[in-house]
Amino acid sequence: MKYCSNCGTLVRLGIPPDDNKERYICDACDTIHYQNPNIITGCLPRWENKILMCRRSIVPRMGYWTTPAGFMENGESVEEGALRETMEEANAEVEIVRLFSVSSIPHINQVYMIYLANLKNLNFFPGPESAEVQLCSEEEIDWDNIAFSAIDYALRNFFKYPDDNQIHCNSISSKRR
Amino acid sequence: MKYCSNCGTLVRLGIPPDDNKERYICDACDTIHYQNPNIITGCLPRWENKILMCRRSIVPRMGYWTTPAGFMENGESVEEGALRETMEEANAEVEIVRLFSVSSIPHINQVYMIYLANLKNLNFFPGPESAEVQLCSEEEIDWDNIAFSAIDYALRNFFKYPDDNQIHCNSISSKRR
Numbered sequence: 123m124k125y126c127s128n129c130g131t132l133v134r135l136g137i138p139p140d141d142n143k144e145r146y147i148c149d150a151c152d153t154i155h156y157q158n159p160n161i162i163t164g165c166l167p168r169w170e171n172k173i174l175m176c177r178r179s180i181v182p183r184m185g186y187w188t189t190p191a192g193f194m195e196n197g198e199s200v201e202e203g204a205l206r207e208t209m210e211e212a213n214a215e216v217e218i219v220r221l222f223s224v225s226s227i228p229h230i231n232q233v234y235m236i237y238l239a240n241l242k243n244l245n246f247f248p249g250p251e252s253a254e255v256q257l258c259s260e261e262e263i264d265w266d267n268i269a270f271s272a273i274d275y276a277l278r279n280f281f282k283y284p285d286d287n288q289i290h291c292n293s294i295s296s297k298r299r
Numbered sequence: 300m301k302y303c304s305n306c307g308t309l310v311r312l313g314i315p316p317d318d319n320k321e322r323y324i325c326d327a328c329d330t331i332h333y334q335n336p337n338i339i340t341g342c343l344p345r346w347e348n349k350i351l352m353c354r355r356s357i358v359p360r361m362g363y364w365t366t367p368a369g370f371m372e373n374g375e376s377v378e379e380g381a382l383r384e385t386m387e388e389a390n391a392e393v394e395i396v397r398l399f400s401v402s403s404i405p406h407i408n409q410v411y412m413i414y415l416a417n418l419k420n421l422n423f424f425p426g427p428e429s430a431e432v433q434l435c436s437e438e439e440i441d442w443d444n445i446a447f448s449a450i451d452y453a454l455r456n457f458f459k460y461p462d463d464n465q466i467h468c469n470s471i472s473s474k475r476r
Binding site: 123124125126127128129130131132133140143155156157158159160161193194195196197198199200201202220221224226228229231233235250287288289291293 | 300301302303304305306307308309310317320332333334335336337338370371372373374375376377378379397398401403405406408410412427464465466468470
């Protein structure tokens with residue numbers, strides 16, 4: 123951030139009164155611009171013992187595999203965002219079972235919230251951001267080419283604890299790829 | 300948003316190529332400015348069958364009761380944010396037990412993530428944003444004056460299902476106050 127989004131004046135970095143962190147401050151219109159983490163919301167779409175995987179056709183991580191997930195949008199719930207992403211990326215209709223994993227990634231200011239969901243049918247097909255979509259058992263997943271650490275974490279917990287009813291939480295501190 | 304935070308030019312609202320939602324677009328430097336929900340992270344600090352409540356000394360909802368919670372900051376995990384808020388608002392040392400509730404509030408673009416946590420000791424005292432802090436049993440909570448719907452939801456589930464090991468999720472759609 124270089125300019126105030128409210129008045130167009132150059133901002134400065136400084137610690138506001140009653141705060142202890144540096145923020146972008148506009149001295150012209152007295153606006154403090156806070157910057158906060160984003161939520162990535164998505165699903166593990168399940169059919170029997172398989173998960174619907176998407177091979178990405180866009181950057182970042184083009185060509186790598188993920189499950190349907192993306193930035194939560196204003197005006198929706200986390201669950202609605204997960205359903206939307208699953209439709210956008212794989213044209214897949216699912217019913218959410220439960221929140222399955224929460225992964226914080228502090229160094230990129232992201233929080234992944236991944237839901238276990240049951241596929242309602244097998245009429246899925248690739249959306250514009252996917253090169254292919256495919257149901258994969260544990261053995262069929264291309265583990266060496268998972269796009270995102272938080273998705274790898276969710277998938278590994280799904281296959282490791284198939285009858286688990288726990289939520290899996292972690293914090294990913296380095297760029298493990 | 301009126302001006303581009305990257306170059307200071309006036310932005311316009313429009314739907315970018317390959318998108319389906321209106322964004323603020325800068326035609327001068329080709330930046331698309333996405334706006335996404337914020338996470339409110341906090342704790343239900345528990346001591347036996349009581350929860351540590353804080354009476355707010357700041358707006359919004361000054362004078363109303365809440366548990367320690369606030370905006371998640373860049374560079375921290377959700378859990379770290381919950382611990383930080385609990386220290387800032389109540390000077391309370393806690394150990395997180397588990398993620399207890401997730402509440403989406405689409406009309407204000409917020410997601411509350413509230414952790415059940417055990418107080419390590421009783422040395423808590425009000426931080427600058429709290430007028431008083433107090434351990435309250437279910438009967439002692441001032442239910443008519445809870446500051447935020449998502450905190451009310453977490454508290455009610457805590458007292459209703461004391462031995463529950465489930466995560467409680469909801470979406471709060473109207474301004475119930």
